[in-house]
Amino acid sequence: MGYNVAMKILVLNGSYRPEGTTTELARSFMAGAQAAGAQAQMIMLRDRGIGYCTNCLQCYGFPGEGIAPCSLKDDMDELIPRIAEADGVLFASPVHNGFVTGLMAVFWERLSWRAARPAGSFLRSMGIASRLQDKVRAFGAISSAGGFSERLRRFCDDGTPWLKSNAPLILHGQWVGDMYAGAELERMPQTGPDWTRIFFLRRLSAGQRERARGLGAAMAEAIKSGRLEPTTIATILPPPLRWAMDLVAALRPPYRVAR
Ligand SMILES: Cc1cc2nc3c(=O)[nH]c(=O)nc-3n(C[C@H](O)[C@H](O)[C@H](O)COP(=O)(O)O)c2cc1C
Numbered sequence: 001m002g003y004n005v006a007m008k009i010l011v012l013n014g015s016y017r018p019e020g021t022t023t024e025l026a027r028s029f030m031a032g033a034q035a036a037g038a039q040a041q042m043i044m045l046r047d048r049g050i051g052y053c054t055n056c057l058q059c060y061g062f063p064g065e066g067i068a069p070c071s072l073k074d075d076m077d078e079l080i081p082r083i084a085e086a087d088g089v090l091f092a093s094p095v096h097n098g099f100v101t102g103l104m105a106v107f108w109e110r111l112s113w114r115a116a117r118p119a120g121s122f123l124r125s126m127g128i129a130s131r132l133q134d135k136v137r138a139f140g141a142i143s144s145a146g147g148f149s150e151r152l153r154r155f156c157d158d159g160t161p162w163l164k165s166n167a168p169l170i171l172h173g174q175w176v177g178d179m180y181a182g183a184e185l186e187r188m189p190q191t192g193p194d195w196t197r198i199f200f201l202r203r204l205s206a207g208q209r210e211r212a213r214g215l216g217a218a219m220a221e222a223i224k225s226g227r228l229e230p231t232t233i234a235t236i237l238p239p240p241l242r243w244a245m246d247l248v249a250a251l252r253p254p255y256r257v258a259r
Contacts (some may be wrong), residue, residue: 014104032216066149137173
């Protein structure tokens with residue numbers, strides 16, 4: 001199936017530095033997406049008013065159709081419809097404490113139950129379904145680290161797996177790729193004090209920019225292909241594994257009744 005209307009790709013950037021490495025990589029990503037025919041726009045979350053979730057549960061309990069309401073009135077009311085109208089969304093974040101930035105996490109707290117609802121049960125635990133099922137979207141992530149190299153990604157990139165398990169299910173779509181820009185250095189540290197300044201020695205390489213560009217092109221091509229599949233709780237596990245795990249859950253229910 002061809003794509004005959006303009007593809008819209010949205011970059012949600014959780015960096016605190018508008019000219020930092022995450023932003024530079026996000027720009028390369030957008031250039032790749034644009035070269036492949038997509039419209040790409042970036043939103044710096046730091047420039048928006050995004051208050052802390054109060055856990056009032058108005059969104060969680062909303063039974064209606066579409067984006068659930070929120071008791072806070074701020075820029076989330078503009079940002080969530082921007083996600084809903086997008087064909088692809090890239091989450092870009094620096095690695096902070098081995099995870100995404102606090103800003104990105106705050107954004108997700110405000111997003112999740114407005115964009116998804118509790119639905120059915122999954123392995124005898126709570127199920128979840130997207131409220132944004134009008135189209136199937138492409139998702140990806142870029143994380144940029146200042147201390148740990150590419151080879152050490154597994155020790156410091158818990159953000160990407162977390163985004164990968166949440167975005168396709170909550171925002172309805174498929175994960176198309178991600179990139180970890182590990183620390184590459186201006187020069188090898190020579191002394192003890194040098195090692196303590198490693199964030200300042202960090203430089204983006206041409207190869208990293210090129211990978212970000214490639215990810216942008218890949219997302220646009222995935223949208224163009226028309227073959228993206230939605231992720232639901234039914235598709236997370238292959239059926240035989242799900243039946244086996246459901247049997248285990250029946251024999252050993254995940255909840256206990258509090259006494
Ligand atoms: C609070 C804080 C925590 C950080 N934690 C990590 C970390 O766990 N691992 C790492 O490799 N770099 C860490 N860094 C370095 C950043 O990932 C790095 O500076 C990154 O390039 C920042 O992205 P930016 O240029 O878009 O601001 C941390 C930086 C800060 C300020």
